[in-house]
Amino acid sequence: MHVGFLGLGQMGAAIAERLQASGTRLHVYDPNEVALAPFVVRGAVDEASPRAVADAAEIVFACLPDAAVSERVAEEVAQGGAVRIYVEMSTIGSPALGRIAGRMHDRGITVLDCPVSGGPKGARAGTLTVIVAGPPPARDTVRPLLQQIGRSVFEVGDQPGQAQLMKLVNNLINAANMATAFEALVLGAKGGLDPAQMVDVINVSTGRNSATQDKVPKSVLTGSFDYGASLATMLKDVVLGLAEAEARDVPMWVHGSVEQLWRFGAQQGLGRADFTALIKVLEGWAGVEVRARPPS
Structure with missing residues (x-):
């Protein structure tokens, strides 16, 4: 079976590497020739456009930066002659996913809504x-490929858009965890507590979360700020999550404040920085850094 892959950025490339390593015959497209080169060296077919990928592959994956790009690419893919299943891995929100699914349905193409969580390191x-939603026959067809990509595959429903919502629920919690952990750690550092010891205490206590257990030790205490996702991407997902809440008349008092902090970080020029760099905004206000102290 020939499989297409559109979008070889940080996340897309890491996912496509997993598929290619498993022996999948890939047809790839990305406007960045540098991103394409390693895949072509390993035997992938470099296609000239999304339409060309859809003319060559029955299953096409897309991992793209935002809803506007996703919808534009989907318009091209819908004209393809071979594609029968379109796997949208981008986090774009359920309204955009619904528009893509409707367009593909008109052309006899089934859409699987299939965002992922875990970052490029997790992908590799x-x-x-x-997280996948869509018609069961298409899920059955694609499931072996998804199992090459991830350790945990959750099938959350038959309707495209449900997986988008699940991903955004997760990312809203993730964004809030990071914001509150960063704020509290800055407080402790300002009061003279050892940052690494604070994290050790928290991680065996009730305040532990994914930020304190993973992101802070790896990318904040070390000062590397290289966890693997941009601040702008996190802000995008928070905004999409709040839009899902507004559409359903769900009040989001806490996450409204969380969105303001992430947006302020982007406005301070950190949009392209790693999302762990958000703590620098809080550190700047407090005049302190949350870093591991050198050995005494």
């Missing part, structure tokens, strides 16, 4: 969480 390690 094969430990992603894969």
Whole structure:
């Protein structure tokens, strides 16, 4: 079976590497020739456009930066002659996903809504969480490929858009965890507590969360700020999550404040920075850094 892959950025490339390593015959497209080169060297077919990928592959994956790009690419893919299943891995929100699914349905193409969680490092390690929604026959067809990508594959429904909502629920919690952990750690550092010891205490206590257990030790205490996702991407997902809440008349008092902090970070020029760099905004206000102290 020939499989297409559109979008070889940080996340897309890592996912496509997993598929290619498993022996999948890939047809790839990305406007960045540098991103394409390693895949072509390993035997992938470099196609000239999304339409060309859809003319060559029955299953096409897309991992793209935002809803506007996703919808534009989907318009091209819908004209393809071979594609029968379109796997949208981008986090774009359920309204955009619904428009794509409707367009594909008109052309006899089934859409699987399939965002992932775990970042590029998780993708390369094969430990992603894969969230998928769509018609069961298409899920059955694509499931072996998804199992090559992720350790946990959750099938959350038959309707495209449900997986988008699940991903955004997760990312709203993730964004809030990071914001509150960063704020509290800055407070402790300002009061003279050892940052690394604070994290050790928290991680065996009730305040622990994914930020304190993973992101802070790896990318904040070390000062590397290289966890693997941009601040702008997190802000995008928070905004999409709040839009889902507004559409359903769900009040989001806490996450409204969380969105303001992430937006302020982007306005301070950190949009392209790693999302762990958000703590620098809080550190700047307090005049302190949350970093591991050198050994005495």
